[in-house]
Amino acid sequence: MPHNNQLILLNLAKDFAFEYLNHLDTANVIPDTNALESLNVFDEALPIQGNQATDTITKLASIGNKTTVNYNTGRYFGFVNGGVYPVGIAARWLADTWDQNAALNIMSPIGAKLEEVCENWVTELLGLPKQSKMGLVTGTSVATLCGLAAARYRLYQRLQWDVQVNGLIGAPRLRIIMGKQTHGTVTKMVSLLGFGSAAIEWVECDAQGRMLVDKIPPLDKQCIVILQAGNVCTGAFDDFKTICNTANAVGAWVHIDGAFGLWAAASQQFRALTHGMELADSWSVDGHKTLNTPYDCGLILCQDSEALVHAMQQTGSYIDLAQDSQRDGMLYTPDMSRRARGIDLWAVLHHLGQKGVANLVETLHQHAVYLAGELKDSPITVLNEVVFNQVMLQCDSPELTQTLLAKIQASGVIWCGGAQWQGQPVIRISICSWKTTQADMDITLKTILNCLKS
Ligand SMILES: Cc1ncc(COP(=O)(O)O)c(C=O)c1O
Known part of the structure; x- marks a missing residue:
């Protein structure tokens, strides 16, 4: 053309x-x-x-x-979808026009450079160990897969079993310790990695979905413990410090699924929620949720870079991996060819800066608190402690909850989804878009109350 x-x-x-x-x-x-x-x-x-x-x-x-489906109206509260910053769209337009493949430095020096910059920025912003490495994948699901693959490599290597060579048949069994409120994508990745659901030891959780620390079974060096920074319904965070200390003392691996909640660490106000998370071994988080980057942007962060690289290893006579000073993104990801998502991640971080990310997280929380507060005197019950950006609602009966949800969804003015919480239907309001304003929250409140009355 x-x-x-x-x-x-x-x-x-x-x-x-x-x-x-x-x-x-x-x-x-x-x-x-x-x-x-x-x-x-x-x-x-x-x-x-x-x-x-x-x-x-x-x-x-x-x-x-x-x-x-218009996430960027500021009135979409489904799943944990977030919106997208214009600077992210603009950077992605450019990156797509440049048609960059982020597998190798030699394929895209700008892609590689910006991934490296983002790795340093994110590590610092979230207070993770300096040596942590970052892989950019499609989302938290795959990021969790990478974290668990690194765990599998390292724990087996300590048991003198080369899982890359011998596979899992005949291998000592690893134990997977996770809460009953763990996100479904984690269970899927546990299964994809061949651990088998029989390897999972489910831990009881409290009413907010946090693992009950005293229900965690005795840990050992064959355990992978999976914690959560932000429950998808309540926004609750596990007790990272206590659990990581126990796990570290026996050589267990800890992975934290922080799809949307890990960004809490970027705000002084919310850092306490993530207290001790730096003691874990690996973390998964999305750009496309709380941070409002374009899809698809998942980050695997791992402080044991050797384990991550070994778990993701790939060779080929035509692949010339960069020498020490340069960074090849595919060292840290399962895939080879990838879009250069570090470009739009960089643009959003560069545009927001530390203060902007903190402000974003705090604003999302303020909206959630406002909505929960205004609903307090209504017939709707707010079931969760609004610690972050999730508000979980319930009416007096399951039928009323379902009817209200259906009316809200049909309104077209706002949209949110449902879930089951402790066996009962709930309405989930996930405030995740930079576009949401106080005016949007007032419209949201009015719509919910109108739907309740109608
Ligand atoms: C806690 C948690 N973990 C994992 C995921 C999966 O993330 P993704 O859809 O980016 O793969 C989600 C998605 O909402 C989530 O909330």
């Missing part, structure tokens, strides 16, 4: 993106039925002849612009 046509195409995409953004503030958070029906336009056979690129983009954008 001649250079000029590329510009026309990118300008067209930009115009559609601007059109989308211009309508965002007044848009519903979810697409309506008519818009969803328009998705059927895509049900066509793969064209035999190709189409003009401008026609392809026009078709995509004219349907796509009205069928998105």
Whole structure:
């Protein structure tokens, strides 16, 4: 395609993106039925002849612009999805235009450099040990996989079993210690790594989902202990200091799943929640949740870089790993070719600075506290201690809770999801977007109360 046509195409995409953004503030958070029906336009056979690129983009954008779920309205509270900072989008546009592959330094010096800078910044911001290494993957699920793979390598190596060579058949059994409120993605990764669900020793939790320390079984050097910085429903944090000290004394490995909560450590106000987390061996966290980077951005941080590198090892006659002074991102990740997500992570961190990240975390919390406080005198019960950005609601009966949730979801004004907590349905409000303002919280409150009355 001649250079000029590329510009026309990118300008067209930009115009559609601007059109989308211009309508965002007044848009519903979810697409309506008519818009969803328009998705059927895509049900066509793969064209035999190709189409003009401008026609392809026009078709995509004219349907796509009205069928998105709009996280960036400031009124979307589903899952822990977060929003995206414009600086992140702009950096990603550039990175995508540059078409960088972040596997090796030689493939993308800028990708490698910015990953390294982010590794230093994040380690410092979160108060993790200086020697920690960072791999950038798709999200916390895969980051947890990497942390557990590093644990598996190191514990087996200490038991003189080379798991890379011998695999798991005939290996001494490792024990996986985790709370009953651990996120489902962790269980999935435990299973993908071949530990088997029989290896899991489930620990009882308190009403907020924190592991009960005195229910943790005796640990030993064959244990991987998985803790949580931010329960997906309540936002609760485990007691890292006590548990890490016990685990470290016997040579167990500790991994912390901090998908959205690890960023609490960036704020003076919330650092106490993560007290002692630096005593763990590995941590997983997302950029695309609390930090509001573009998808997909998961960070594995590991203070035992040798274990991480060994667990992720790959060779090939055509792969020339960089020498000491340079950094090859694929040393720390399961995949080789990857988009250069360090570029947009860098841009968001560079734009926010330490104060900006702290301010973001504190603002999300303030919104959560405000909502919970305003609902106190309503017939809705706030079930959790609002320690971070999650608010968990329940009505007088399971039926009422489910009806309220359905009405909220149908409103289109705000959106949140449901879950089961101690066997009962709950409504989860996850305040995770930089876009959310006090006005959004007032609309949210009004919508919830209107849905309750209607
Ligand atoms: C505590 C926790 N762990 C792990 C995950 C999975 O993260 P991801 O979807 O980025 O893989 C989530 C997602 O919400 C989470 O809240």
